[in-house]
Amino acid sequence: MRGCAGSPLLGSIHDRISLLSRESELIPGVHCVLPAIRFQENSWDFQLPDVVRPLAKTSVHDITIIARRLGMRWKEFDPVHGIMRAEGNRQISNATTIRSLGIVIQYIDAQSNADGESPKAHTFLHRR
Amino acid sequence: MAAGSTVTWSVLPCAGFGRICGLLSCQSQPRTPIKLYSLPVVPREIITSLLALKPSSTGPASQLFPASDNRESKSLELGGIDTHITASAFVVSLVAFFIALGQLLQQYFATAGGYRRCQRSVMRNWARKTRLRWRWREFRFETLYTTPEILLVVSDKFYSVQKGDCITLDGTNISRKLSLVESNESLPPNNSYERVCWIPPAREHP
Numbered sequence: 078m079r080g081c082a083g084s085p086l087l088g089s090i091h092d093r094i095s096l097l098s099r100e101s102e103l104i105p106g107v108h109c110v111l112p113a114i115r116f117q118e119n120s121w122d123f124q125l126p127d128v129v130r131p132l133a134k135t136s137v138h139d140i141t142i143i144a145r146r147l148g149m150r151w152k153e154f155d156p157v158h159g160i161m162r163a164e165g166n167r168q169i170s171n172a173t174t175i176r177s178l179g180i181v182i183q184y185i186d187a188q189s190n191a192d193g194e195s196p197k198a199h200t201f202l203h204r205r
Numbered sequence: 206m207a208a209g210s211t212v213t214w215s216v217l218p219c220a221g222f223g224r225i226c227g228l229l230s231c232q233s234q235p236r237t238p239i240k241l242y243s244l245p246v247v248p249r250e251i252i253t254s255l256l257a258l259k260p261s262s263t264g265p266a267s268q269l270f271p272a273s274d275n276r277e278s279k280s281l282e283l284g285g286i287d288t289h290i291t292a293s294a295f296v297v298s299l300v301a302f303f304i305a306l307g308q309l310l311q312q313y314f315a316t317a318g319g320y321r322r323c324q325r326s327v328m329r330n331w332a333r334k335t336r337l338r339w340r341w342r343e344f345r346f347e348t349l350y351t352t353p354e355i356l357l358v359v360s361d362k363f364y365s366v367q368k369g370d371c372i373t374l375d376g377t378n379i380s381r382k383l384s385l386v387e388s389n390e391s392l393p394p395n396n397s398y399e400r401v402c403w404i405p406p407a408r409e410h411p
Binding site: 086087088090091092094109110111112113114115116117118119120121122124129130131132133134135136138139140142143 | 318319320322323327328331334347348349350351352353354355356357358359360368370371372373374375376380381384386387
């Protein structure tokens, strides 16, 4: 799964899950599951013409859990047919299917919009 | 070489005059002596300004054109004009050279497809890892960009932000710096979120 490196989602993970992670470290014997990233270098030669920006990569399993930990609820969840939509906690995630590519998820954080900034959008691609 | 007899390539003094003779002798073989009478009738002042040489008794111009007192004095009078012409031609050629160089560089940098879509306006701090690689076989640039692969890792008691090639997103400054995320100070600290899913459910159900 790939995603845009614009990092709105990474910023939200830092802001919203980090507090939880630090509190979980205080619990003895609990191994907490934390979001992490890994750098991947790609060539633009293999980018599809329909994709106009770099996409990050993740899996359905990981993005499902991360969305729940960000406070969103999955209103529609059918990744086999490319239907995924999560809302809640002033955030929206919506999936779009691109042929020969997979599922692209757009993430919008309305929190920054309330502060006077433009909504943060983040796109993901799920490779089947 | 006797003056007024033949001119060979080896005695041509500069590229400008060599170009003239090359144009004139395009039908003949190189290294073949060129008859002087094959040169067109060109005023001596123009040839001198092209050569950027003042006529002297031993120079090639004097070998081509036997000096006479009238022509010598006339050329000395036009020496200032020759300098101006040479300087202006040098400036114009220099400007043309830099324009051609800029066009050449722009032409090759334009071969980097998608490079403008991997800039800071699109990728924020991740654009710092965008680079170009030159491909000799195709004689073009290839755009290489870096994107994150987001995954979940299990932390152990030896917790560290950077574990192998993975960087944990824990909200600390070092984690933000390593993950190329800008700090967001505008977010309120008591932001509401749901505390779910961080403990594997299997541990709760033996």
